[in-house]
Amino acid sequence: MILVSTPSVPAADPHGPPPGRESVFQVAPESELLYSLGADGRRRHIHPRVVKGRFWHARRNLGYALIALFVALPLVPIGGAPAVFLDVAQRQFHVLGSIFHPTDNLLLLAFGAGTIITVFFVGSIFGRLWCGFACPQNVYLEFIFRPIEIWLEGQRVAQRRLNEASWTWAKFGRKAAKWSLWALIALAMATNFFAYFVSWSGIAAAWGDLASHQALLGAIVAMAALIVFDLGWFRDQMCAIACPYGRLQNVLTDRDTVIPAYDARRGDPKGRPRKGEDRAAFGDCVNCTSCVQACPTGVDIRRGLQLECVASGQCMDACNAVMAREGLPPGLIRYTSERELETGERRFWRPRLFVYLALMTLAWGSLIVMLAGRGQALVEIVRSGHEPFHVNASGQVVNQQRLRLTNQENEPQSFHIELVSPPGAKLVVSSSSSLTVEPAEVRTVNIATEVPPQAFTNGQVTGVYKVSSNHGFSRSYQFPLLGPNR
Ligand code: SF4
Numbered sequence: 001m002i003l004v005s006t007p008s009v010p011a012a013d014p015h016g017p018p019p020g021r022e023s024v025f026q027v028a029p030e031s032e033l034l035y036s037l038g039a040d041g042r043r044r045h046i047h048p049r050v051v052k053g054r055f056w057h058a059r060r061n062l063g064y065a066l067i068a069l070f071v072a073l074p075l076v077p078i079g080g081a082p083a084v085f086l087d088v089a090q091r092q093f094h095v096l097g098s099i100f101h102p103t104d105n106l107l108l109l110a111f112g113a114g115t116i117i118t119v120f121f122v123g124s125i126f127g128r129l130w131c132g133f134a135c136p137q138n139v140y141l142e143f144i145f146r147p148i149e150i151w152l153e154g155q156r157v158a159q160r161r162l163n164e165a166s167w168t169w170a171k172f173g174r175k176a177a178k179w180s181l182w183a184l185i186a187l188a189m190a191t192n193f194f195a196y197f198v199s200w201s202g203i204a205a206a207w208g209d210l211a212s213h214q215a216l217l218g219a220i221v222a223m224a225a226l227i228v229f230d231l232g233w234f235r236d237q238m239c240a241i242a243c244p245y246g247r248l249q250n251v252l253t254d255r256d257t258v259i260p261a262y263d264a265r266r267g268d269p270k271g272r273p274r275k276g277e278d279r280a281a282f283g284d285c286v287n288c289t290s291c292v293q294a295c296p297t298g299v300d301i302r303r304g305l306q307l308e309c310v311a312s313g314q315c316m317d318a319c320n321a322v323m324a325r326e327g328l329p330p331g332l333i334r335y336t337s338e339r340e341l342e343t344g345e346r347r348f349w350r351p352r353l354f355v356y357l358a359l360m361t362l363a364w365g366s367l368i369v370m371l372a373g374r375g376q377a378l379v380e381i382v383r384s385g386h387e388p389f390h391v392n393a394s395g396q397v398v399n400q401q402r403l404r405l406t407n408q409e410n411e412p413q414s415f416h417i418e419l420v421s422p423p424g425a426k427l428v429v430s431s432s433s434s435l436t437v438e439p440a441e442v443r444t445v446n447i448a449t450e451v452p453p454q455a456f457t458n459g460q461v462t463g464v465y466k467v468s469s470n471h472g473f474s475r476s477y478q479f480p481l482l483g484p485n486r
C-alpha cells in the first residue's frame with residue numbers, strides 16, 4: 001500500500017503567495033506537498049472542527065483512562081514501592097511489585113523484542129489506530145490542550161479570526177491565558193513523567209529544597225517547554241513529518257490493513273443536485289467538506305489514504321452527521337481495508353501475521369519463562385584475586401572468589417552458603433561481610449575455597465556450592481576450581 005501526501009487547498013489558498021512571488025505548487029507537484037504547507041511555502045496551521053460523534057467519544061474515554069493510568073502508575077504503591085519506579089540512581093527497577101536490576105538484561109532484551117514485534121503485528125492489522133486512539137501526542141492534544149483552546153478562543157472559525165485580527169488587550173489576554181494554562185499542564189505532565197524515575201517523594205524533596213535539586217528541576221522545566229512547543233505549536237507536524245511510527249506505515253500496512261477510507265463507489269460523483277437536477281446522477285457525497293474541516297491533520301480522505309492520516313475517525317464522525325441530516329446511511333467514510341473496499345472480501349490472516357505471531361510467541365514466551373524461573377534471589381560466583389590460585393602454608397590449594405547475592409524479595413533475606421564438593425575441601429567466608437541482604441540490595445562477599453592438591457585432575461576440579469536462605473531459597477551452583485596440573 002502506498003500512502004500519498006496531497007494538499008487539500010491548492011490554488012485558492014488564503015495563504016497563497018504574495019503578488020510577484022512564486023507558488024510552491026509551481027516548484028513541486030501538489031502530490032508531493034504536505035497539507036500543512038501553504039502555497040507561499042509557509043505553514044498552514046490546522047484548526048479542526050471538533051465533531052463529537054461515536055469515534056470521538058470512544059477516543060475521549062480511552063484517552064482519559066490512559067491519562068489516569070499514566071498518573072496512577074508512579075503514585076499507587078505495590079509491594080512497598082510505586083507500581084512503576086525506574087530508580088536509575090539505585091539501579092533498581094520496580095514494576096508491579098517485582099524488582100529488576102541491570103543484571104536482568106536478558107529480561108529487558110525479551111521485553112524490548114516482544115514490544116517491537118507486537119508493534120509490527122498490531123500496525124499490520126490496525127494501521128495507525130494506535131496514533132488516533134492511544135498515542136500520548138494525540139490523547140493530550142485532543143482532550144486536554146485542544147479543549148482549552150476552544151474554551152478560550154472558540155471553534156475553528158473563531159480561532160482563525162482571532163489569529164488574523166490585530167493585537168488588542170483582549171486578544172493578548174486570551175492568548176496569555178491559553179499559553180499559561182498549557183504551561184501549567186505541561187509542568188504537571190513533565191513532573192509526572194519524572195516521578196517514574198525519582199518517585200513522587202523524590203519530587204517532593206526536590207520542591208522542598210530547590211537549591212540542591214537544580215538538575216532535576218531544570219530537566220522538568222525543559223521537558224515542560226518541549227511539551228508546550230509540541231502540543232501548542234508543532235502539533236500535526238509531529239505525526240506528519242517527525243514520528244518514526246508514522247514513517248513505518250508504508251512497510252507495515254498492506255491491502256488488508258484496517259484504514260480510514262472513503263467509499264468512492266458510493267460517494268462519487270460528488271455534489272448536491274441543483275434545482276431540477278436528478279439526485280440519482282450524484283453519489284452520496286454532497287461535497288460539504290465537513291470531513292476535511294474535522295481532520296486534525298488537514299487530510300482530505302476522499303483522495304485516498306495519506307501519510308498524514310492518524311486514523312482518528314474524526315472525518316467519519318463528521319460525515320456520519322452529514323449522512324444523518326441527508327437521510328442517508330452512515331459509513332461513507334469508514335474503517336475498512338483496501339481489499340474490502342474494492343472486492344467486498346475481508347481477509348484477516350496473511351503470511352506476515354503468522355511470522356510476527358511466531359516471533360511474538362518466542363519473545364513473550366522467553367520473557368515469561370525467565371520471569372517464572374527468576375526466583376527469590378540472584379546468585380553469582382566469580383573469580384577474584386591476582387592469580388588463578390595459590391598454595392597456602394598448610395599445602396592446600398586456594399581459589400579466591402566473590403559471591404554476589406541479589407535479594408529479589410521485598411523483605412530482608414539471610415543467606416547461607418556451604419561447599420558440597422569436592423570432598424575434603426573447605427570454604428572460608430570473609431568474616432567482615434554479613435550475609436543478610438536487604439530487599440533489592442546487591443551484596444558482594446569475598447570467599448575462598450581451600451582444596452587438597454590431590455583433588456585436581458589436569459589442574460581442574462568442579463566445586464559445588466549450595467546457597468540457601470531463611471525464606472526457603474535453595475539452589476546449587478558449580479564453579480571450576482583451578483590448581484596444580486598433576
Ligand atoms: S463529510 Fe461526507 S458528504 Fe461531506 S464532503 Fe466529506 S465525504 Fe462528502
Ligand code: SF4
Pocket residue numbers: 132260294295296297298299300301308309310311312313314315316
Ligand atoms: S483523514 Fe480522517 S481518520 Fe485520518 S486523520 Fe483525518 S480525520 Fe482522522
